[in-house]
Amino acid sequence: MKKIKFTKEGLIHFLSSNAVPIMFIILSLFAIPLSGFSINYLVQELLTRLGRNSFLVLSLLIPIIAGMGLNFGMVLGAMAGQIGLLFVTDWGVAGIPGLSLAAIIATPLAALLGYLCGKILNKAKGREMVTGFILAFLMDGIYQLLVLYGMGSVIPIKSSGLVLSRGYGIRNAVNLVGVRQSLDDLIPLSIAGLKIPLVTFMVIAFFCLFIVWFRKTKLGQDMRALGQDMAVSDSAGIPVEKTRIIAIIISTILACYGQIIFLQNIGTMNTYGSHNQTGMFSIAALLIGGASVSRASISNVFLGVILFHLMFVVSPMAGKTLIGSAMLGEYFRVFISYGIIAIALVLHAWKRQKERERERLSLRLGNGTAVKAGE
């Protein structure tokens, strides 16, 4: 176990490393009493949102291990998941068989999209995040073309609840009544009046164990080596490009399953918008949990989901109490949440720059000593 040193430097280091979660905890401590919500209500909301979002956020960990930053390309996996759900809704397959079938349909699609994404990201080494972000926009266009014009005309969709009245294209909002909360309610559990989505939590726990195990495998170790230094890993014989592609494929497939879990909990799908929100919210939650572009852990995921969604729940009511308008509260939540994310990214860039400067300085000082010693 690591020994914590209670020194001034140690405290400063702790505060600067955990600045974002600390800011969010302080904000939440102010907002919770203002919102007037009971503890029971807040805990119930957080349990529901933990089950809904954790899998998606966890899917971001593997590319971070591989040094590819935050996978904005996870939106591609979310799109694949949505296509799987559209098909099972059209075929009228409900419950757990419906969810499993959606996952089976979506997996090859997510793998293909992940492979393409990985290939493109290999061409843009060092700029993976912005490339992934723009790639998600490109794929969103293709997805919209497929769903808005392809489905119902080229791809047979017969359900009148799905197809627009003109005969092709999918409606903006799709009712996922067949699969709604089928995973959450598979084993109904209620403790002290709190409804607990037990099976969803079991799936998430299994996924956490998978990540812990994966990090210890040969592939996981290769990814960690890549995350530390790509050039050294290449010299050591690690297939850099192949490993990076595998990391993105795994992340995209897991994001696809995460989106299916997310949508079964919500029960309604925003056909043209759900996937975009997913990417942004998951990345925001992970950063708020104290993760950075190059370092993230399972604890960051859960802390981030709790803090980010706590703000979601309390801020409209806190805003209403404070200013008299729930809309203004929501505006401040968006402003502060995304402002803090921007600060997190800037802090990360600043820290990296400082580290590089320090390394350069130590190298120069080392050389200086060597020159003096040679004299």
Next chain:
Amino acid sequence: METKKRRTLIRISLIIFIILFSMFLYRIGKTHTLLLDNKAVTLEGVSFAALESVVVKAGRYDPVEIYPRERGMLSTKGPRQRITLEVYNKAGELSLSRTFRIATKEEMILISLPALVADHPQAISPFTPPGQ
């Protein structure tokens, strides 16, 4: 060469397994709409009078109560269905259950409740909505 052949064989088997498993999932997860008809009906020359009141239950779904000349609806999942009927007639109360199978391709099934209570083989028939 031998390893490559074995790998290909394993991959093909895996794909076949996934396809078969998907078909199994489709079969057990397919939803069907049961249209429950409580009207007087004549089947093969035998007349069945409408039931005074009947409560129909299927699986975990909410029960439906149907009066004479009414039609109720239930959504069920899977090929094998077991419905429970609680019939309230002048003669008294009667509780019975019926098990039947639905073909996967059938979206809607019309069930004549008076005929089903009498265990007539034609009580259950596929239903196609008008205009389809």
